[in-house]
Amino acid sequence: MTAATPATSASRATPSPAAGRPGAGGRHPWRAFGRWRHRRPFAPGVMIVLGGAEILLTQQASISVILAAGADSLVGYVLPVIMIVCGALIVLNPRQRLFYSIVAVLASLATWVTSNLGGFFVGMLLGLVGSSLAFGWLPDQPPRRRRHLFRTRRRKETQE
Secondary structure: OOOOOOOOOOOOOOOOHHHHOOOOOOOOHHHHHHHHHHOOOHHHHHHHHHHHHHHHHHHOOOOOOOOOOOOOOHHHHHHHHHHHHHHHHHHHOHHHHHHHHHHHHHHHHHHHHHOHHHHHOHHHHHHHHHHHHHHHOOOOOOOOOOHHHHHHHHHHHHHO
16 A cells, blocks of 8 residues: 655645736626626516516505505416516526517506506506517627717728
8 A cells, every 4th residue: 555645735726816806817706797697688677577576565555555456466466476587587598588578568567457557657667668678689689889989980980
């Protein structure tokens, strides 16, 4: 049997002190989140989730504020939950965004009747706008050039 040799400090992998800093070779978590967010319909999904959450919060309003007679029914709670689930699924599974956006827009429109006029219009409008944006989102489009870059390039071309 051979004797085990102690591991030297040179053979151990030690992280460099620069690995935790954003600009020094390490990955910055906010940049990774930004890249992830820009590859999917993030803002429309968040709008749908916020609309559903707002409608759920108006369900908990006092009886003097509640407008719709059916506010305590099960449908008044199910539709906002469907909106929240559709908004989350639009962000997490953007390939199925068309189906989820259609379900979310139908749920948003149905809250007009079942949930205090759609959460006093705010939640319903958030759901409708978010669903429309998710339906129109195109994943394979190249990123747009910023306007100031376009303007400076056009100025340089006109000066030449």
